[in-house]
Amino acid sequence: MSRGVLRVYLGSAPGVGKTVAMLSEAQRRSERGTDVVIGVCESHGRAFTASMMAGIESLPLRPVTHRGSALSELDVPAAIRRRPDVVLVDELAHTNAPGSPHEKRWQDVDDLLDAGIDVISTVNIQHLESLNDVVESITGVRQLETVPDEFVRAADQVELVDMSPEALRRRLAHGNVYAAEKVDAALANYFRVGNLSALRELSLLWVADRVEEGLTRYRADQGITDSWPTRERVVVALTGGPEGKALLRRGAQIASRGSGGELIAVHVTRADGLVAAEIDEMESLRRLTGELGGTFQTVKGDDTAQAILALARGVNARQIVIGASRRKRWQEVFSPGVGQRVVEASGDIDVHLVSHDWTRSVRAPLRFGPELGRGRSIAGWLLAIVGTPILAGLLFVTDGWHDLPLEVQLFLLLTVCTALVGGLWPALAAAVLSSGLINWFFTDPLYTLTISDPQNLVALLVFLGVALAVSSVVHVSERRAATARAASRETAALASSAESLLGEEDQLQALLLQAVDFFSLDSAAVLSRAGVRDEWAVVAATEGFDVSQVRRASVQATVDEERTLVLFGRVLTGDDRRLVSAFTSRAGAILRRVELVREAARAKALAKDSRARTALLAAVSHDLRTPLASIKAGASSLRAKDVSFSEADRADLLESIEESADKLTGLVANLLDMSRLQSGAVTPRLEAVAPHEAIDDMTELLETNGPVRSTLSADLPLVDADRGLLERVLANVLENAQRHSSGEVVVTASPMSDRVQFRVVDRGPGVPRDGKETIFAPFQRFGDTPQGNGVGLGLAVARGLMEAMNGTITAEDTPGGGLTIVLELPRTEPVRNVAARKSWS
Numbered sequence: 001m002s003r004g005v006l007r008v009y010l011g012s013a014p015g016v017g018k019t020v021a022m023l024s025e026a027q028r029r030s031e032r033g034t035d036v037v038i039g040v041c042e043s044h045g046r047a048f049t050a051s052m053m054a055g056i057e058s059l060p061l062r063p064v065t066h067r068g069s070a071l072s073e074l075d076v077p078a079a080i081r082r083r084p085d086v087v088l089v090d091e092l093a094h095t096n097a098p099g100s101p102h103e104k105r106w107q108d109v110d111d112l113l114d115a116g117i118d119v120i121s122t123v124n125i126q127h128l129e130s131l132n133d134v135v136e137s138i139t140g141v142r143q144l145e146t147v148p149d150e151f152v153r154a155a156d157q158v159e160l161v162d163m164s165p166e167a168l169r170r171r172l173a174h175g176n177v178y179a180a181e182k183v184d185a186a187l188a189n190y191f192r193v194g195n196l197s198a199l200r201e202l203s204l205l206w207v208a209d210r211v212e213e214g215l216t217r218y219r220a221d222q223g224i225t226d227s228w229p230t231r232e233r234v235v236v237a238l239t240g241g242p243e244g245k246a247l248l249r250r251g252a253q254i255a256s257r258g259s260g261g262e263l264i265a266v267h268v269t270r271a272d273g274l275v276a277a278e279i280d281e282m283e284s285l286r287r288l289t290g291e292l293g294g295t296f297q298t299v300k301g302d303d304t305a306q307a308i309l310a311l312a313r314g315v316n317a318r319q320i321v322i323g324a325s326r327r328k329r330w331q332e333v334f335s336p337g338v339g340q341r342v343v344e345a346s347g348d349i350d351v352h353l354v355s356h357d358w359t360r361s362v363r364a365p366l367r368f369g370p371e372l373g374r375g376r377s378i379a380g381w382l383l384a385i386v387g388t389p390i391l392a393g394l395l396f397v398t399d400g401w402h403d404l405p406l407e408v409q410l411f412l413l414l415t416v417c418t419a420l421v422g423g424l425w426p427a428l429a430a431a432v433l434s435s436g437l438i439n440w441f442f443t444d445p446l447y448t449l450t451i452s453d454p455q456n457l458v459a460l461l462v463f464l465g466v467a468l469a470v471s472s473v474v475h476v477s478e479r480r481a482a483t484a485r486a487a488s489r490e491t492a493a494l495a496s497s498a499e500s501l502l503g504e505e506d507q508l509q510a511l512l513l514q515a516v517d518f519f520s521l522d523s524a525a526v527l528s529r530a531g532v533r534d535e536w537a538v539v540a541a542t543e544g545f546d547v548s549q550v551r552r553a554s555v556q557a558t559v560d561e562e563r564t565l566v567l568f569g570r571v572l573t574g575d576d577r578r579l580v581s582a583f584t585s586r587a588g589a590i591l592r593r594v595e596l597v598r599e600a601a602r603a604k605a606l607a608k609d610s611r612a613r614t615a616l617l618a619a620v621s622h623d624l625r626t627p628l629a630s631i632k633a634g635a636s637s638l639r640a641k642d643v644s645f646s647e648a649d650r651a652d653l654l655e656s657i658e659e660s661a662d663k664l665t666g667l668v669a670n671l672l673d674m675s676r677l678q679s680g681a682v683t684p685r686l687e688a689v690a691p692h693e694a695i696d697d698m699t700e701l702l703e704t705n706g707p708v709r710s711t712l713s714a715d716l717p718l719v720d721a722d723r724g725l726l727e728r729v730l731a732n733v734l735e736n737a738q739r740h741s742s743g744e745v746v747v748t749a750s751p752m753s754d755r756v757q758f759r760v761v762d763r764g765p766g767v768p769r770d771g772k773e774t775i776f777a778p779f780q781r782f783g784d785t786p787q788g789n790g791v792g793l794g795l796a797v798a799r800g801l802m803e804a805m806n807g808t809i810t811a812e813d814t815p816g817g818g819l820t821i822v823l824e825l826p827r828t829e830p831v832r833n834v835a836a837r838k839s840w841s
Contacts, residue, residue: 004113006155008092011124012203013196015168015177018122018161019090023052025120026088030056035085039112039119040074040105042090046176056088064097071097076108079117086118093127093147106147123147125203138198139190160207165196232261233317236294237308237338240267243323243354244285250354251321252292263294264315268307283585284558305341312349319350380422384430387414392437407442408463411435416470424472435464507590508540515583516542521554521569526587528563539563539591557584563591627660634660669728684722684805688828691716691749691756694726707744708734716749719756719825725801726825729809732794733760733821740764741818751827758823766819772811795821 007025011018019041026036038058043050059079061072073096079087089112094105102108109119126135129146136142152158163171171177172191236251238244248265255261267282289296301307312320325337343351391414395407411434419427440447512524525541527550536547545568550556555567557580565584634657637643638650645653692712719726737745741762748759767775776799795809802809807825814820 002116004116005118005157006109006113007118007120007157007159008152008155009120009122009159009161010152010203010207011122011161012163012200013126013168013191014124015171016161016163018124019049020052021159021161022088022090022120022122023049023056026056026086027052029086037079037082037084037087039079039087039089040091041088048176057084059087062100064099066097066099073097073100074105074108076101076111079112080115083115084117086120087112089119089121092121092123092152093143093145095145104145104147106151110151123152125199125206128152128206131202131206134202135199139195141190158207160203162200162203165193165200168196169193232257232319233315234261234263234319234321235308235312235315235317236263236265237304237320237322237342238265238267238282238285239323239338240281240285241323244281245288247321247323247354248285248288248292248294250352252294254319254321254352255294263289263292264311264317265289265294265296266308266311267296267298268304269298269300281581283588304338305345308338308342309345309349317349319352320346321352321354324353324355377422377426380418380426381429383414383418383421384426384433387418388430388433388437392434392441396441404438404442407438411438412463412466412470419470424476427470428468431464431468438463506540508587508594509542511583511586511590512540512542515565515567515580516569518579519567519569521567523568525566526559526563526591527566555580557581559584559588559591563587627663630660631657631664684725684801686720686722686805688718689721689723689726690718691758694723694730706738706741708738708747709744710747712747712749713751715751717751717756718828720828721805721807721825725805729798729801729823730758730760732798733809733823736794737762737764737819737821752824754827755824756827758825760821760823761814761818762820763814763816763818766813766817767811775811776809 009018009021023041026038030036036056038053038056040061041053041058043053059075059082062075062078064071064073074089089105089109092106092109096102096105096108102111106121109121112119125131126139126143127146128149130149132143132146168177169191232255234251234255236247238247248263251265252263255263265285267285286296297311299307299311301310308320308322311317320342322339322342325339339351339353343353388411391410395402395410415427415430415434418430508526512526515521515524523542523545525545525547526539527536527547528539529536536550538545538547541547549568550566553566553568554570555565557565557567559565565580565587567580634653637645638653734745734747737760741764743763746759746761748761750757776795799809802823802825805825807823809824810822812820812822
């Protein structure tokens with residue numbers, strides 16, 4: 001059985017008419033004799049939609065009861081048993097009622113399709129899963145019902161139902177979408193012109209992407225390689241040279257001329273994996289491509305021109321931007337440049353050769369083997385200039401022991417050895433010089449440049465050709481081997497650097513030490529510009545670095561737009577300078593990671609503040625309401641003229657008002673203290689304070705709240721504290737203990753080596769081990785349940801004030817049950833002749 005066909009009407013916004021379009025298609029098919037039924041479709045009270053549903057058979061819905069409410073859902077088994085040709089299923093993203101076979105309606109549709117039944121459905125653009133966050137950022141409304149993009153993309157047909165924002169708002173105003181009482185709110189919020197325009201653009205782009213996918217499949221199936229100009233795609237070819245940024249900006253300008261233009265940057269590397277461009281330069285080009293809204297791709301290929309054209313045709317690009325050649329004209333006579341070859345093979349793709357400041361400005365001198373090193377280059381030239389005459393002399397002296405074939409082979413061997421030692425150019429010199437010496441000394445007539453025997457002429461020409469070919473092959477092979485060794489060294493350096501940096505706390509400092517060790521340098525640093533002149537700020541540096549000597553640095557390499565890597569010491573070779581780019585890229589990555597960590601920390605702090613504010617609002621909304629209600633009720637009762645109160649009743653009401661006002665005062669005081677602590681505005685005035693006096697000042701508070709017994713030693717030393725803050729701490733701790741204790745609260749104090757320890761002991765329910773730190777957090781109550789009045793700030797304020805006075809506060813279990821709060825403060829001088837014991841009850 002073949003799978004059914006799915007057709008989806010995609011709406012750019014609610015009310016554009018996707019359900020009407022689905023019903024119109026159903027009526028059209030019914031008139032042609034197709035068996036069409038309505039699986040589920042809601043008119044939402046719209047008369048026109050209801051009239052469109054008339055005449056089309058509707059399948060019974062499956063009743064579902066959830067929390068006492070009767071709901072109706074699509075009955076998939078009934079639809080399969082009925083087996084119509086087409087089933088209409090409205091609102092594809094709908095969430096089914098709990099207890100249904102599937103969570104989502106699109107899963108029901110999938111079952112119908114598997115049964116071989118065609119389905120026509122509807123969905124709005126805001127319900128697509130990939131666009132959920134985007135739609136929320138536009139409209140401020142998060143859609144809880146979504147459908148996977150893959151399911152909609154897999155539909156056989158997707159038809160966009162669109163309407164201009166102004167027309168949709170008129171429909172809304174006329175009451176054709178929502179009820180009259182909802183129209184004003186809808187127009188002012190979700191259905192604003194800007195919101196509708198953005199949703200419309202999202203839907204158009206989404207459908208355009210799906211059309212593009214279909215076009216790509218069609219061209220691949222039909223084997224079409226020619227470019228079809230359906231969208232303005234611009235491919236920018238980058239070599240890693242200094243002209244890359246100018247080319248990218250020019251390509252971005254071309255792509256932006258048409259709506260929906262795309263910028264694609266491409267860098268071609270060699271198929272053998274050897275990279276020719278500088279790593280930091282390519283990373284800079286990659287970042288710029290992203291900033292311009294384009295994509296960066298790297299492809300491999302020995303033929304750069306063909307690789308660029310293959311990519312352009314693969315992405316169906318219309319235009320290619322490539323920089324004008326930096327080579328001299330005489331060089332292009334022997335080897336056409338990449339730009340010229342791209343133009344010749346581009347076919348129907350437009351090619352822009354962009355001039356730049358470096359056009360034909362790069363000198364291309366003959367290179368005499370720098371890849372092999374200065375020593376090998378000199379040895380090669382000595383072997384060619386000196387070795388060839390010496391070999392000729394030896395052969396001339398021993399003329400009777402050999403003939404021309406052996407002589408030619410020996411000179412060829414010398415030429416190959418010269419290529420192995422010094423590279424191409426010394427080998428070419430040796431080949432030319434050897435051919436001349438062979439002609440002069442060993443071919444008849446001797447000592448002339450004339451060759452009488454044609455075979456000798458052929459042999460000499462063959463020798464010259466073989467010598468040149470072998471020298472070229474040997475040179476290229478050696479050059480690639482040298483490049484491979486450099487790449488291997490670079491890879492090893494990167495791998496070693498990455499491995500060793502994993503466990504380092506300060507990765508940037510460790511990287512600089514690695515650079516100093518790797519290149520055998522004196523010092524290294526990462527600097528940032530501190531002013532418009534040559535002023536530098538040190539981000540990180542190794543020992544011995546002197547920022548005043550930056551101008552004398554052997555290397556200054558750009559890390560990013562703001563920072564520079566500076567190396568002091570020996571002059572680096574070309575290979576070493578290439579490796580420097582690896583270290584700059586690593587330094588840039590480390591700095592970006594540090595910045596991201598800082599951003600994450602700031603975001604975490606903001607989230608913490610947000611949670612604290614939310615908790616504050618939630619707590620204050622409850623805890624302020626109770627005393628305010630009590631005050632309001634008492635004051636209203638006393639003001640009532642139709643009720644007469646006795647003196648006792650009036651006293652009770654006044655006492656209730658006073659107690660509620662005291663609770664409000666304490667609550668507001670804690671809130672202010674917490675605010676001051678979090679903002680760092682608390683500055684304690686430390687002085688010598690007698691603990692007895694601090695407790696004596698709270699006598700009235702302690703008497704009203706419950707029984708408290710204090711036991712203080714007669715020789716208890718003074719503490720270094722702010723007297724007012726200490727009284728607030730003791731008041732908050734004692735109030736918390738009295739609130740939870742089932743008996744009296746005991747306060748003890750004892751001197752320690754350099755501190756005085758206070759212990760507030762209660763006989764309450766206690767706190768679990770994992771909750772002993774939680775109780776000191778703001779807006780936390782033990783067990784997460786209200787225990788009397790307050791917003792859970794008492795102990796949090798106490799901890800903040802203790803820390804401000806260089807003290808500590810912790811929680812311990814009370815032996816036999818309960819909680820003990822331990823406070824410690826620095827001690828000063830001992831106090832004498834103070835009452836040893838005092839208790840209140």
